[in-house]
Amino acid sequence: MTQKYKSEETKEKIIAISTKLFIEKGFEKTSIRDICEAIGMSKGAIYHHFKSKAEIIEAVKENKYSNVEQTVNDWINEIDAQSAKEKLTGILEKDIKDQEAHSLDEALSTQIKSSDFIVSMMKDSVSKSAPIFAKIIEEGNKDGSITTDYPHECAEVFFLLLNIWCDPQIIDCNEEQLHRRLTFLQLLMKRMGVDIMSDSIVQDTEKFLKKLYSGGGEA
Known part of the structure; x- marks a missing residue:
């Protein structure tokens, strides 16, 4: 498995878990820590793919429209x-x-x-x-x-x-x-x-x- 494929797979996993949490708790009440705990990743690992929670919600929206x-x-x-x-x-x-x-x-x-x-x-x-x-x-x-x-x-x-x-x-x-x-x-x-x-x-x-x-x- 190439590094690029792993990176895309990880991003897709973050988007999927974040989507689930946003639906269950709402965007405002979902923290980066919540996402980290649900996915089993560190904050640093999350921020490697997304700079902020706002950037994650944009990716969630993009995924929805796609x-x-x-x-x-x-x-x-x-x-x-x-x-x-x-x-x-x-x-x-x-x-x-x-x-x-x-x-x-x-x-x-x-x-x-x-x-x-x-x-x-x-x-x-x-x-x-x-x-x-x-x-x-x-x-x-x-x-x-x-x-x-x-x-x-x-x-x-x-x-x-x-x-x-x-x-x-x-x-x-x-x-x-x-x-x-x-x-x-x-x-x-x-x-x-x-x-x-x-x-x-x-x-x-x-x-x-x-x-x-x-x-x-x-x-």
């Missing part, structure tokens, strides 16, 4: 969809209900007020989540279930509004405002020819966000 496309493909295989539009609606429904897909959301919520974290979320929305949806929107243009001249722009705006504007931890809002924002996003996508947000998706997204941030924020 699996997004595979997760979406798995969901598509489970969805009985006759068109690209039905695929996208089915993906949104799966995403809301999949607890594993959101297992890190609560742990990451303590970082949500950080401007660096918000910028990172915006970049991830545009560069990682949106391209997957844009590809399916293009399929919809071909099969006739979607009609838009702006597949990539629609996907980018959708994720920016959903992940940032509709997140009450980032932009404060009460329950009525959250409902209006989600309803506006539903209408916007429909007017753009990408009618993928059903009324049940709007309702379930509201419930999910309220549950996720219960006790924190007005929503």
Whole structure:
């Protein structure tokens, strides 16, 4: 086993253990010592691979997003969809209900007020989540279930509004405002020819966000 392989294997192990601890205890309540004890390594060994806990959470986030496309493909295989539009609606429904897909959301919520974290979320929305949806929107243009001249722009705006504007931890809002924002996003996508947000998706997204941030924020 080469030194480079050992190093990558160790980093993956640190990320995996840290992810588990962040989910169980939350980011703020998880210390480097906790990670060291769980993995059986010294602080020096951890810091050889990551300069800080903040750098570890960035690696955890990166690891999460690197699996997004595979997760979406798995969901598509489970969805009985006759068109690209039905695929996208089915993906949104799966995403809301999949607890594993959101297992890190609560742990990451303590970082949500950080401007660096918000910028990172915006970049991830545009560069990682949106391209997957844009590809399916293009399929919809071909099969006739979607009609838009702006597949990539629609996907980018959708994720920016959903992940940032509709997140009450980032932009404060009460329950009525959250409902209006989600309803506006539903209408916007429909007017753009990408009618993928059903009324049940709007309702379930509201419930999910309220549950996720219960006790924190007005929503």
